[in-house]
Amino acid sequence: xxxxxxxxxxxxxxxxxxxxxxxxxxxxxxxxxxxxxxxxxxxxxxxxxxxxxxxxxxxxxxxxxxxxxxxxxxxxxxxxxxxxxxxxxxxxxxxxxxxxxxxxxxxxxxxxxxxxxxxxxxxxxxxxxxxxxxxxxxxxxxxxxxxxxxxxxxxxxxxxxxxxxxxxxxxxxxxxxxxxxxxxxxxxxxxxxxxxxxxxxxxxxxxxxxxxxxxxxxxxxxxxxxxxxxxxxxxxxxxxxxxxxxxxx
Amino acid sequence: xxxxxxxxxxxxxxxxxxxxxxxxxxxxxxxxxxxxxxxxxxxxxxxxxxxxxxxxxxxxxxxxxxxxxxxxxxxxxxxxxxxxxxxxxxxxxxxxxxxxxxxxxxxxxxxxxxxxxxxxxxxxxxxxxxxxxxxxxxxxxxxxxxxxxxxxxxxxxxxxxxxxxxxxxxxxxxxxxxx
Numbered sequence: 001x002x003x004x005x006x007x008x009x010x011x012x013x014x015x016x017x018x019x020x021x022x023x024x025x026x027x028x029x030x031x032x033x034x035x036x037x038x039x040x041x042x043x044x045x046x047x048x049x050x051x052x053x054x055x056x057x058x059x060x061x062x063x064x065x066x067x068x069x070x071x072x073x074x075x076x077x078x079x080x081x082x083x084x085x086x087x088x089x090x091x092x093x094x095x096x097x098x099x100x101x102x103x104x105x106x107x108x109x110x111x112x113x114x115x116x117x118x119x120x121x122x123x124x125x126x127x128x129x130x131x132x133x134x135x136x137x138x139x140x141x142x143x144x145x146x147x148x149x150x151x152x153x154x155x156x157x158x159x160x161x162x163x164x165x166x167x168x169x170x171x172x173x174x175x176x177x178x179x180x181x182x183x184x185x186x187x188x189x190x191x192x193x194x195x196x197x198x199x200x201x202x203x204x205x206x207x208x209x210x211x212x213x214x215x216x217x218x219x220x221x222x223x224x225x226x227x228x229x230x231x232x233x234x235x236x237x238x239x240x241x242x243x244x245x246x247x248x249x
Numbered sequence: 250x251x252x253x254x255x256x257x258x259x260x261x262x263x264x265x266x267x268x269x270x271x272x273x274x275x276x277x278x279x280x281x282x283x284x285x286x287x288x289x290x291x292x293x294x295x296x297x298x299x300x301x302x303x304x305x306x307x308x309x310x311x312x313x314x315x316x317x318x319x320x321x322x323x324x325x326x327x328x329x330x331x332x333x334x335x336x337x338x339x340x341x342x343x344x345x346x347x348x349x350x351x352x353x354x355x356x357x358x359x360x361x362x363x364x365x366x367x368x369x370x371x372x373x374x375x376x377x378x379x380x381x382x383x384x385x386x387x388x389x390x391x392x393x394x395x396x397x398x399x400x401x402x403x404x405x406x407x408x409x410x411x412x413x414x415x416x417x418x419x420x421x422x423x424x425x426x427x428x
Contacts, residue, residue, distance in 0.1 A: 008399065
C-alpha cells in the first residue's frame with residue numbers, strides 16, 4: 001500500500017524541490033513511514049540506473065546544419081557604392097533622414113508581420129479544430145455558463161454573448177494553444193458554418209480591425225479593452241465584420 | 250530590416266541553438282523514432298524562429314521545449330492518434346509491458362531501459378525524460394507540459410512507479426531464466 005504522501009511530498013523531497021518547512025515535515029513523517037522509506041530507496045535505484053545509462057540522444061550534426069541554414073532570410077543586402085569628396089555634413093543629414101524613415105517603416109512592418117504570423121497560427125488552430133471535429137469543451141448556448149467555465153482555466157475574463165437572434169448562435173467554447181499561449185475560443189455557427197473566435201489578453205492599444213484571408217478562410221482581428229479577438233471562418237468577410245460589430249457594441 | 254534580422258538571428262543563435270540537443274532528445278523520446286524526431290525538431294525550431302520576437306521570458310530552454318512538445322503532440326495527433334488515446338490510468342499503467350520477455354533476454358542495459366521507456370504512455374515517458382534526462386525543475390516541467398506543479402509531482406510519481414515495476418518485473422523474469 002502506498003502512502004498518501006507518495007504522489008507529492010515524497011517526490012518533492014527526492015528531487016530537492018521542497019521548502020525547508022516541508023522538508024522538516026516530511027522527515028518527521030519518514031521516521032514512522034516504512035512505505036515512504038522503501039519507496040525512496042526504489043526512487044534512488046531507478047534514478048541511478050537512468051543516470052548511468054547513456055539514454056540522452058544528441059541532435060545529429062546534419063540536423064543542426066539544416067536548422068542553421070533554414071534560418072537565413074532571403075533578404076538582399078545593398079552595398080553603397082563608394083564615393084569620395086562628399087560633403088560629410090550633407091551625407092550625414094541624408095543618412096539621418098533615411099534612418100528615421102527606416103525606423104518608422106521597420107516597426108510598422110514588424111508589427112503587421114507578427115500579426116499576420118499570429119493569424120496564420122490561428123487559422124492553423126481553426127483548421128485543426130475542424131479536422132478533429134473538436135470545437136467545444138463546454139457545449140452551451142448560455143453565455144454565463146460558458147463564461148463561468150472559462151473562469152478557473154484562464155487568467156483573464158471576457159463576456160461570452162450569444163447572438164442567435166442576429167444569426168450567430170453560440171455553441172460553446174474551448175481552451176486552445178496559439179503561439180504557446182493558452183487562449184480562449186468561443187464557437188459560433190452562422191448558417192451551419194462554424195466560426196472560431198480566439199480571445200487572449202493584450203497590452204497593445206486598440207486599433208481598427210485587421211482582416212485577411214488564408215486559403216478558404218477569412219479572419220478579422222480586433223481589440224477591445226485589454227483583450228484581443230480574432231474570428232476565423234469560411235463565412236464571408238461581411239459576416240465576420242457583422243460579428244465583430246456585435247462584439248464591440 | 251537587414252540589421253534587425255541579423256541582430257535577431259545572432260540572438261537566436263546564441264540563446265536558442267545551444268538547446269537543439271535538448272529539443273532533439275525530447276522529440277526522439279516522444280516520437281520514438283529518430284527520423285520523425287529530426288523532422289519534428291526542425292519544424293519546432295522553425296516555429297521558434299518565427300515567434301522569437303514574441304519571446305520575452307528568461308528560460309529559453311523551457312520556452313523551446315514547450316514548442317517542441319506542442320509540435321510533437323500535433324504531429325502525433327495527425328500521424329499516430331492511437332498513441333495519445335491512453336490517458337492517465339493507474340490500472341493500465343501498472344500492467345507490465347506488452348512483451349517483457351524481449352526485455353528480459355537482453356543484457357544490454359541501454360536496450361532494456363529504452364524498451365521499458367518506450368512502452369510507457371507518451372505523457373509518462375515525457376515527464377521522466379524531462380526530469381531524469383533533461384534535469385528540468387518542477388517549474389520548468391510545469392511550463393513545458395502546461396500543467397500545475399501538483400500534477401507534475403503526481404505524474405512523475407506514477408511514471409516512476411510504473412517504470413520501476415516494469416524494470417523489476419523484467420529483471421525478476423531474467424533471474425528466473427538464469428536459474
